[in-house]
Amino acid sequence: MPPDQFPRKRRTVEKLLHYITQRPGRVLTSFGVVMVVAMLLTGLLHFEQNILALLPQDNRSFKLLSHTVTATNGQDKLYVLVRGVKDDELLKAGKSLVRDLEGLTIKQEPAFSKVTMLKAEAVSADDFLALLTTYLEKPSLFLTEEELGELSRLLHSPQQLDKEVRRSLSLLATPSAPMLTKVVSIDPLNLRRFLIDKIHALQGGMAFSDGNAMLSRDGKALILIASPGHAGSDTAFAHELIAAAHELFASYPHLSIGLTGGYAIAAQEEALMRGDILNCLLGSVLGIGLLFLLAYRRLSVLLFIIIPLAVGLQLALGVMAVSLGRVHMIAVAFAAVVLGLGVDFAIHVYDRYASERLAGLSPARATRRAVCNTGSAVLVGGLTSLTAFAVLTSTASPVLRQIGWLVSLGLFFCLITILWALPAWLNWLEGHGRVHAPKPFSSLGMQRVSRFVKTRPLLCLLLSAVVLLACLPGLDRLHFERDLEALHPEGLEAVQVRSHIQEHFGSGTIPMLVSWQSSTEEEFFRQSRRIDKMLAAAPATQISSFTSLTTLSDGKKLYLDHFDHTLLDQALAAYGLERASFPALNSFLAALTDQEAEPGSFLADLHPLHQRFFFRDDQGIIGVTWVNLPSHAAVAQLDSRMARLDPAILVVSLERAMANLMDSAKSGLLRTVILATILVMAILLIFFGSLSKTLLVLLPTGLALLTTAGLMGYLGISINLINFIIIPILIGIGLDDGIHIMDRFRENNDIGITLNSTGRSILLTTLTTCLGFGSLALARYQVLSAMGLLTITGVLSCFLYSVFTLSAILHLRGKHG
Incomplete structure (x- = not known):
């Protein structure tokens, strides 16, 4: 069959090619419209950097871990660690720093809504007032029967009532009177003391010295807690705030001051990754462009190869902006993959077009050869690469799903724009006399390579085997990274400061979480009380402390028996006060004396400080008890105790939860590799129609994966949730190389001709990909x-x-029939 006569099934393609070659201006105009739309859609995209988004979301351990992070409210605060002096000098410096931070402004707005170094104020004033109001409205949610008895004794003692009223009035004369006026106007009897004890219990896990300040036991470190004026999602404000804080810290040269907390870590990681991503993309474009210019020496073609790639990438980001709204910064880093693989498609198409023009074909006929012959291999290579990444969309990790969508959509749009716009651009340039036919270009040494393969195929196979065997022992040293902390950027100030806080303020106990599942509130409280009873019975050598919702409240309606308002009214009247002036106090007493009122839901509308003890999912209510253990040996004893109580109870630590999540992620990633392999094999079988050819095309990729894994083991690099992505990348690159060699070999049945032509484009695509990832x-x-x-x-x-390896095998097969 003559090379330009195509089967009937290609008639549609020929009609499209005829339109592209005869009406390139219209094609380019439509492409321009798509480019504008892509740019507008990309502007809708927002970025996030939560490291927890890497983990499987449907795992119970993840839900528990995520709940503890959000319930403790640590993500929205800045923690300032102050060192350099000791004790009283440190406290004096801390007070000065609090004043300076409170006066700090960003664009004429207060940088912080609250700054404190006091334990009692670790909960902000607004939060405390809201909590106090909830407590006075629903006292049964905050009190135990034992505390109710103490309250009853207070209300029935004229001396105690008089003491508390006098104490409240004396507080109004202190320097903090403006803040305390609100508290006293709500609670003149100091009923909040029951509440404050519970707040202190909720702040367990850190060891402070005696006194009001958050000072370490050795007096060498002080913690300040600051609430930023804007949420961490306002990245511009976060960066300005942290920069302004560091500038302020520089005015305290005798102190060592550092920032940490979820707010600081997120802002610093975002700045680091954003800079890396921009530098990587810029480096990729410059490196690839320079290589293309050196190889083909046509600036006009280079520009229009880069433009379709950029448009394809922007279309992918635009679709994600419309469908998802937010994309993780780590996922955006994989835009380099789209550029690296997308430029491979363009190089193969242009290299074939230029080769056919050098052979004397017209632009139209050269376009047909490039699109219908090489283009079919490009399409199959693109589909296999796309499939390798598309399977990531089935994983439980949001970031991996986003990477799968970004790369697969990006490759899909790049394929379309390259096969549609690039041929039109080449024909338009030549049709308008802007460029002449391509000049002869170098084989880039592939002629020597082809001669070596043809004359020494067995030596090629032997050398390949030696390299592979040398790398295989490294597989024994390869392992999967189970520590999520290892994925944080190294040298990040906020991470280092967090470890310093643990050194100074760590209580020496091991924090654990005991979790259970309940279908009703009654079952939730019943199980929580059973766990409390077992933990309370344990000796101090096994349990240091524990806190649960049922240690803060009995979870049932409480009543004050035989209460008479007379004594209270007399105590207030002695200072010219009336009970009617304190509606919150009346609500508190009414809630405890009205036996006809419905108790309602104890878990509804609770303050966030209580919500750390439970959360709801589609399975019901998940309870959480926070336990501190004195030693690692006590962990096994806690496991044993809970297993005896109920085998369904889950006992986890941060390390256990992370290990469980990483194991879950690892099994999910392995399933995606198997699925990708099956789908890729199906595509190759359809294209080549031969199992042996399919296996040969897969061979280089399989050998490359084993070689890379072995080198990872030698270098001590573990597999993690991010670098695992090299597997679909290598599937895309390796199969692309094998597909083009096999497809071109089918055309001429001569490995020398194949490597002289297709080998050059494969070398270029390899180098462009290396340059693209070299910037990474x-x-x-x-x-x-x-x-x-x-x-x-x-x-x-x-x-x-x-x-x-593959070329040597093909040559030997062809040589021996």
């Missing part, structure tokens, strides 16, 4: 830099196994 290797974020280095290693391995 320079990232400051160690996870991205390691992934860049591994991808370069894997891509070079794919090239070597494709050009030497």
Whole structure:
């Protein structure tokens, strides 16, 4: 069959090609419209950087871990660690720093809504007033029967009532009177003391010295807690606030001051990753562009190869902006993958077009050859790469799903724009005399490679085997990273300060969470009381302390028996006060004396400080008891106790939860690899129509994966949730190389001709991908830099196994029939 006569099934393609070659101006105009739409859609996108988004979301351990993070409200606060002097000098410096931070402004707005160094004020004034109001409205949610008895004795003692009223009035004369006036006007009897004791219990896990300040026991460190004026999602404000805080800290040269907390970690990680991503994308574009210019020496073509790639990427981000609204910063980093793989498609199409023009074909006929012959291999290679990433959309990790959508959509749009706009641009340039036919270009050394493969195929196979065997022992040293902390950027100030806080304020206990599932509130409280009873019975050598919702409240309606308002009214009247002036106090007493009132739901509308003890999901109510253990040996004893009580009770620590989540993520990722392999094999079987050819095309990728994994083991690089992405990357690159070699070999049945032509484009795509990921290797974020280095290693391995191993096998098969 003559090369330009195509089967009937290609008639539609030919009609499209005829339109592209005859009406390139219209095609380019429509492309321009799409480019504008893509840019507008991309402007809708917002970014996030929560590291927990890497984890499977449907796992009970994740729900528990996520709940503890959000319930403790640590993500919205800044923690300031102050060191350098001791005791009274440190407290004096802390007070000065509090005043300066309270006066700090960002764009004429207060930088912080609240700054404190006092334990009692660790809960902000507004939060405390809201909590106090809830407590006075619903006292049964905050009191136990034992505390109710103490309250009854207070209300029936004229001496105690008089003492509390005098104490409240004396507080109004203190320097903090403006704040205390609100508290006393709500609670003139100091009923809040029951509440404050519970707040202190909720602040367990950290060890402070005696006194009101959050001072370490050795007096060498002080913690300040600051509530930023804007939420952490306002990244611009967060960056300005942290910069302003550091500028302020510089005015205290005798002190060592550091920032930490979820707010600081998120802001610093976002700044680091945003810079890395921009540098990586810029480096990728410059490196790829320079290589293309050196190889083909046509600036006009280079520009229009980069533009379709950028449009394809922007369309993918635009679709995600419309469908998701927010994308994780780590997912955006994989835009380099779209550029790296997308430029491979463009190089194969342009290289074939330029080769056919050099052979004397017209622009129209060269376009047909490039799109219908090489384009079919490009399409199959694109589909296999797309499939390898598309399976990530089925994982339980939101970030991996976003990476799957970004890369697969980006590759899909890049394929369309390259096969649609690039041929039109080439024909338009030549039709308008803007450029002449391509000049002869170098084979880039592939002629020597082809001669070596043809003359020494067995040596090629032997060398491939030696390299593989040398790398295989490294597989024994390879492991899956189970510590999520290892995914934080190294050297981040906020992470280092957090570890310093643990050194100074750690209580020496091991925090654990005991969790259970209930279908009703009655079952929830019953199980919580059973757990409380078992923990209370344990000796101090096994349990240091524990806190649950049922240690703060009995979870039932409480009543004051035989209460008479007379004594209270007399105590207030002695100071010219009336009970009617304190509606919150009347509500408190009414709630405890009205036996006809319905108790309602105890878990509804609770203050966030209580919500750390439970959350709801589609399975019902999940209860949480916070336990501190004195030693690691006590962990096994706690496991044993809870198993005897109820085997369904889950006992976890942060380390256990992370290990469970990582194991879940690992099994999910393995399933995606298996699914991707099956789908890719199906695509290759359909394209080549031969199982043997399909397996040969898969061979370089399989060998490259083993080689890369072995090198990871030698270098001590573990597999984690981010660098795992090199597997679909290598599947995309390796299969692309193998597909083009096999497809071109089918055309001419000569490995020399195949490597002289297709080998050059494969070398270029390998180098462009290495340049694209070479910029990632320079990232400051160690996870991205390691992934860049591994991808370069894997891509070079794919090239070597494709050009030497696969080509040698094809040559030997052809030589021996």
